[in-house]
Amino acid sequence: MKKPSFAIRRATDADFPQLCELFAEVDAFHRNSRPDLFRKARRPARPQPYMLIEGPDTAIFVAHRGGRHLAGFILAEVQRAPDxxxxxxxxxxxxxxxxxxxxxxxxxxxxRLLSRACRWARKRGATKVALGVYEFNRIAIDFYEAMGFRTIVRTMEQRLPGTSG
Ligand SMILES: CC(C)(COP(=O)(O)OP(=O)(O)OC[C@H]1O[C@@H](n2cnc3c(N)ncnc32)[C@H](O)[C@@H]1OP(=O)(O)O)[C@@H](O)C(=O)NCCC(=O)NCCS
Incomplete structure (x- = not known):
């Protein structure tokens, strides 16, 4: 299949409906994988101000064709913790x-989305990039590892005997 041609840019208000669709796809995947953890949200799961926060330390980049059709997005935030x-x-x-x-x-x-977000974060003073990923999401783990990420902390769980839900 011919590689489709997409460019990367910052998200705008006009992207909101498609960003909702893209978030819905990720949310459904998580819900189907771990129905004990995730529930179906009332639409939209994330209100517009949450997504398009244009604060200096938050950014959404989108991969688009012809300015409008979105193929994907990344939502990144620069977090500053004191000693x-x-x-x-x-x-x-x-x-x-x-x-x-x-x-x-x-x-x-x-x-490309990840590298654009990292470039932006570096300009904002970030020296590392971090994220959380569920263990069931093998594809994302393979992707992150291919991008050079390594696991530094694990969250572990077990069901308590005689409980459900
Ligand atoms: C994870 C995700 C964003 C990767 O996007 P993508 O555009 O397919 O990734 P790329 O094409 O840039 O892949 C880069 C490299 O990552 C690795 N990779 C990506 N998908 C992979 C897969 N399904 N299996 C194994 N390795 C994979 C490969 O090394 C790949 O390089 P290659 O294609 O030359 O072999 C995409 O699979 C996705 O949207 N998943 C659903 C949403 C999700 O789970 N997001 C993360 C949690 S919030």
């Missing part, structure tokens, strides 16, 4: 969500 009791101060780019429509996966768009 703590035991933790050193840090300025870290946190990836909240990245998603590429199924039809456009494995064309390098995830890599």
């Amino acid at each position: 703590g009791m035991v933790h050193k101060r840090a300025t870290i780019a946190s990836i909240d969500t990245i998603s590429v429509r199924s039809a456009y996966r494995r064309f390098g768009l995830g890599q």
Whole structure:
């Protein structure tokens, strides 16, 4: 299949309906994978101000064709933590969500979105990029590892005997 041609830019208000669709795809995947953790949200799951926050330390980048049709997006935030009791101060780019429509996966768009967000975060003073990913999301883990990420912390769980839900 011929590689489709997409460009990357900052999101605008006009992208809101398509960003809702893209978020809905990620949300459905998480809900289907772990119905004990995730529930179907009332639409839109994220109100417009949440998505298009144009604060200096938050950004959404989109992969688009012809300005309008979106193939994917990344939502990133630069987080600044001062010295703590035991933790050193840090300025870290946190990836909240990245998603590429199924039809456009494995064309390098995830890599381009991530690298654009990292470039932006670096200009904002970030020295590391971090994210959380569910263990069931093997594809995302493979993607992140291919991008050079390594696991530094694990969240573990087990069901308590005699409970459900
Ligand atoms: C994770 C995701 C964003 C990757 O986007 P993508 O555009 O397909 O990724 P790329 O084409 O840039 O892939 C870059 C590299 O990552 C690795 N990779 C990506 N998808 C992979 C897969 N399905 N299996 C194994 N490795 C994979 C490969 O090394 C790939 O390079 P290659 O194609 O030359 O082998 C996409 O699969 C997605 O949207 N998943 C659903 C949403 C999601 O789970 N988001 C993360 C949690 S919020």
